[in-house]
Amino acid sequence: MLKHLHIQNYALISHLDIDFSDGFSVLTGETGAGKSIILGALALVMGARADSKSITDGEDKCIIEAEFDEGIIRRELYANGKSRSFVDDSVVTLQELKALANRLIDIHSQHANLLIENADFQLEVVDAIAANEAILEGYSAQYERFMAAQEQLHKLQELARKSRQDADYIQYRYKLLSDAELQEGELEELEQEQYQLSHAEEIRHALLLATFALNGGMEGGGAIEAIRSCQLEDAAPELQERLESVRIELKDIAEEAERKMERVEMDPQRLMWVEERIGALHELLQKFGVERVEELIQERDTLAQQVERMDSFDFDIEQAKKEAEKERKALQQAGEALTKSRKAVVPQICKSLEEGLQRLGVTHAKVEIPITKTEDFTPKGCDEVQLMFAANLNQSLRAVSEVASGGEISRLMLCVKALIANTKGLPTIIFDEIDTGVSGNIATQMASIMREMAKSRQIIAITHLPQIAALGENHYKVYKADTAQRTETHISRLNEDERIQEIATMLSGNEVSESALKTARELVNRK
Secondary structure, three states: OEEEEEEEEEOOEEEEEEEOOOOEEEEEOOOOOOHHHHHHHHHHHOOOOOOHHHEOOOOOEEEEEEEEOOEEEEEEEEOOOOEEEEEOOEEEOHHHHHHHHHHHEEEEOHHHHHHHHOHHHHHHHHHHHHOOHHHHHHHHHHHHHHHHHHHHHHHHHHHHHHHHHHHHHHHHHHHHHHHOOOOOOHHHHHHHHHHHHHOHHHHHHHHHHHHHHHHEEOOEEOHHHHHHOOOOOOOOHHHHHHHHHHHHHHHHHHHHHHHHHHHOOOOHHHHHHHHHHHHHHHHHHHHHOOOOHHHHHHHHHHHHHHHHHHHHHHHHHHHHHHHHHHHHHHHHHHHHHHHHHHHHHHHHHHHHHHHHHHHOOOOOOEEEOOEEEEEEEEOOEEEEEOOEEEOOOOOOOEEHHHHOOHHHHHHHHHHHHHHHHHHHOOOEEEEEOOOOOOOHHHHHHHHHHHHHHOOOOEEEEEOOOHHHHHOOOEEEEEEEEEOOOOEEEEEEEOOHHHHHHHHHHHHHOOOOOHHHHHHHHHHHHHO
16 A cells, blocks of 8 residues: 655645555545646656656756555656656666556546546456456467467568569579589689690790709709709808708709699690680679679579579478468467456446446446457457446447446446456555546445445545545645745645534535534534
């Protein structure tokens, strides 16, 4: 339950601290006194959208802190528009704050009455009474699996469609690269061979000169022979050793040059083939927009996979269809279980609402909640609900939005809240003028229902009706007072005499008569 509320620098509130009790509490005050401001502060601490304009003029930030049995929630709003959220002084995200607050308190605003006309809300009510959370979670999980299977099937079908559209082009490109019989490093080797073939004479001549310089002619005279003639063993043995190493190396070079010279040949036909091959490779590089043969090979392998995939699409699609159908059947079974759980509680809901409405003066109330099948699966099942309502004898049932008056909607919504309160297990419910459109004995009956609800939870009602205020176990008054700087909103808990005075004012206005005081006492004592 809500134990304490602290508000600082929010709208017309510079500083407010108020303790709340369990049971049934009422908040009263003149129109414009600031009841909606206090409610807005509570909504902010529950995670509502922050607006820096809510900060009291001239202040840098506002603080709203709500203490519950389960812990303390705080929201700080700064003039720059930023906000911070805390749970027991630990920083949390706004989503985490909302998740916690929604388990602690429910604020039923005046606009919330319109929810009763909403089909999604009506379905949530049925699910709350059915207590089918586990069934609904199972259905939701299966729905995700089905949607994933459907998405995979559609993805394969789209890929197959595009592949068939591009099939000729893919086949053509693949054939170009496949027929080319590409090899890694081929272009570099061919370009080297091309150079050797086109410069064979010059290379042979250069090698010949090298061997002549090293070996000399028939009678010697080359560098190798000259080094061999040097005899430095006695004079400089270390130099002789180095010369011998040089001679051996030069001899090896001469032999290698001779071998290369023998391999150099003039082959115009081979040169022509090499040049044609190089030209073909460069043409492919240009056509495919790459720079290396290795990239052409990668493209060839990718195209090969696409060609192979085109042949396997029919099989893959058939398998995906089977998987989607399997998941659809499982989803259908889960949906049928969900529908069964909902239909089982509809009679109980209708009976409870009719009894509650009759207690609230709608003597001939009739409620039906037909459940019809949706055209397709939805995240919440295969059911559509439509609360059908009739307030008068022999009146045909129609959608509640079409036939219910404002007062009837208020009464119907209170009955719904009373019905689902225990199911949801919310420790605190705040009703903001749920009594709109009612008065007299009906208001007293509404207060009785809220008081009964308060036996198992904290109920706070914001009201303008003395009949409801009189049945409250705790009474708080919201009022405005002027200071030297500004007008401010305050709240105080009333004692018994103050409470009688407040209810009398609600009955007769500012000039409280003795008869109004007497009536106020009678209303309070009636409980």
